[in-house]
Amino acid sequence: MKRLVLLFISCLSFTASFAGKKQVPAYLELQQPVNAINLVMIHDVISPPVAARYYAYAMLSAYQLVAKNDKEMVKPAAFIKSFPEIKPPAVKSYDHRIAAVYAIYETAKNMLPSGFMLQDDENAFTKQLLKNKIKQQDIDNALQAAVNVSSQIIGFSKIDNYSKLSAKLRYTPKKGEQYWYPTPPAYMEAVEPHWNSIRPLIADSAGQFKPKPPVEFSKDTTSRFYALAKEVINVSANLTPEQTNIADFWDCNPFAVTTSGHMAIGFKKISPGGHWMNIGTLAVKQANLNFDQSVLVITSEAITMMDAFICCWDEKYLVNRIRPETYINRYMDITWKPHLQTPPFPEYTSGHAIVSNSCATVLTFLLGDHFAYTDDTEVPFGVGPRSFTSFMQAASEASVSRLYGGIHYRDSIDEGNKQGVAAGNYIVARLKQAGVKPVVN
Template identity: 35%
Template sequence: MRSIKLLFLLLAVPLLFGCEEKHDVAGLDTFSQSQLIVWNGHLSEIIIKDIFTPPVASRIYSYPNIAAYEALAPAYPAYHSLSSQLNGLSAVPQPDATQELYLPVSSIIAFSTVSKKLILDELLMEAYEADYLAQIRKIGIREEVLKNSIAYGRQVGEHVLAWSKKDGYVETRALTRHVISKEPDAWQPTAPDYMPAVEPHWSKIRPFVMDSAAQCKPQMATAFDSVATSDFYKEAMEVYKLVKDTDEEKLLIARFWDDNPNVSYTTGHVTYFKQKLTPPGHWMSITSSAIRKNKLDMMEAAETYVMVATAVADGFISCWDAKYAYNSIRPDTYIERYIDADWDPILQTPPFPEFPSGHSVISSAAATVLTHKFGGAYAFVDSTQMAIGLPVRQFNSFDEAAVEVGESRIYGGIHFRPACDLGYKQGKEVGELVISKLRTRKAAQTAKL
């Protein structure tokens, strides 16, 4: 954590040492070091509780982290604002140079201000904020500085919220449902819940970095065919056999990367649901682990979260544009229709078209950004799923984890191989685009991000 002294020099205001009211600079800096990790954890908890779909979850992670970055950046002259880099984001308000502020507080308040308007459980987020401010006061901060810092955080948060309201999300809530096609190759609702298609208009959401939803199109998948000698039939047979002959390791991999936010279970006449982390939440957890392991200061942590969150969000927009353009049949439907009527996948099939694999796209996008930041030979332990009773998994790189994600979807019986392999390539293109277009550091800086 950069010293508060530098912050005050930047803002051209007097230092606070010698004041009667306690102001614990070292304590505040130490406490603030991990706060973005804490707050992304809070956000994940609420996203699980509120049962947001994966595309919506990716949007929810992005805006608060952008707000946190923007509120903190004025204390770090080496960092660029993201305004004019992210699509439609106008110049963000700057701190009043006549006031004393502690911008790490402003950063968290900006995060909280935005989060509260994107989730359902505002009261829980307000409780987290109240607890945070109580801890800040307990450590020791002048009340005037705290007041100014909160006000600036709110100002940045409101600016980001105003920008978020123009991304098309609200308008897509009123659009028509996806129309089910009768064509033999088209997606159909699947067991057990036969839910309607999720977010058929997500491609209309404004991207963060991409020029358009269609900028990073996947390569063409295998042409549909029901003939037993066809390539498509062979791909279906691969899924069929993997599920029929699954082993303990493949089963574990499928469940580890399931990340279905709302799994249904039926016992007799009773159906109940269990909520879990979303795919973007899983990669934000991996990001948090890397930030913690490398002891990044708060500004570098904010930068890393922004890069990952925007790559994942644009990954969903890109993927969903392709999903509803191709409207591809799921293995569950195809195999029961042409191979074995009694076959069931291991994982519950998500309610949207098959190609490309969303988890593959966003995992590759996130892994590409994280590799750029931490290197290609970054070994790590993913303990994300311990919360639901699954053991940790070890990887030699972020890319290795992203590849396993694709395999997990095939092992689970919910995707054909091209959706995962080509989805991986599509996500890599999105991640590389984010790296090339989103410049967080000024030219003199040599850091990777």
């Protein structure tokens, strides 16, 4: 685990380039707490929608502290629905930057199932501060402020209905040839079938960004649906090395299972949300943003992901469409297997398409539409790095990777792209209305 931590952090730091004087000292860079949270999520096998929720509240803790101390920063209540009045810390003077970083750790520590693992990261952070000649009293004051605000943000998280999910009835796959059914090799149960009951942070409702209806299910060999499945087969049979690399780079399957005889072996990876969070942290570092600007960008991205996943999961379980692997094995080729392992939830629309496009839309608003960068998020998992000329180019590649991987039909990707852009545009509009401005012109 320690080897993975070191590799993960070192790989995510070598691509950043700086113009002029460095604005954020190393001990305040957001890559550190985000990477630490990623590693705990990988350990816990946190599903994509749940991971996005944790990122959102952890970053909101940091944002609240920044907004309280930076007069130019828009208050979270201006764009977060029903955001509570946060009582100020008892300590009057503190470094809000140190407090914000510690609050990210603290919030995740108290929300994640294995959050206790972040205690070592908190301790390492305070030691890092001392090595940088930060006075103990200043550290104590900042940590006191962080704990105070973090506890209130966690209190706010408790009204989003997450605690009610465990009381929901256990999900049973719908009967009917057109509906989703668990896929090999593990035949895992459906992931978060009731996620649409989670309260969004900015969006009006889970069903707000409706895509058009999917292509109608059919077994007729002359039908549009059959043609969609046939395309999946044809693409998978003729993958180029570049297409294979793209599929692997954007796999982001938190828990893939392979079998050897009677033994099942699980492989843990970063989630789609974790991948985009890392894109955000390397982007703010490359742009040489100051600390407060960096928190604004990463928080905006995190809350976008949370709402995008809620809307995506609403559509997935409403349509409940069969995955290509199941359809192809039943009606076309019993021996066919996708390049990537099929994730355990319904097909329409593509989650990677929605989340990638919504994040890319918000990042483009904040950082510009020609932001070139190199993404090495997947290097610790044996893939990459890959370079992009813009966030939207990356989102487009992430979306089509699901066709190359054999886990989505073309219309699910195309409509997921539109759904993601619609969600991103709505959040950008709300941010603008609140007074948030681009940080890079």
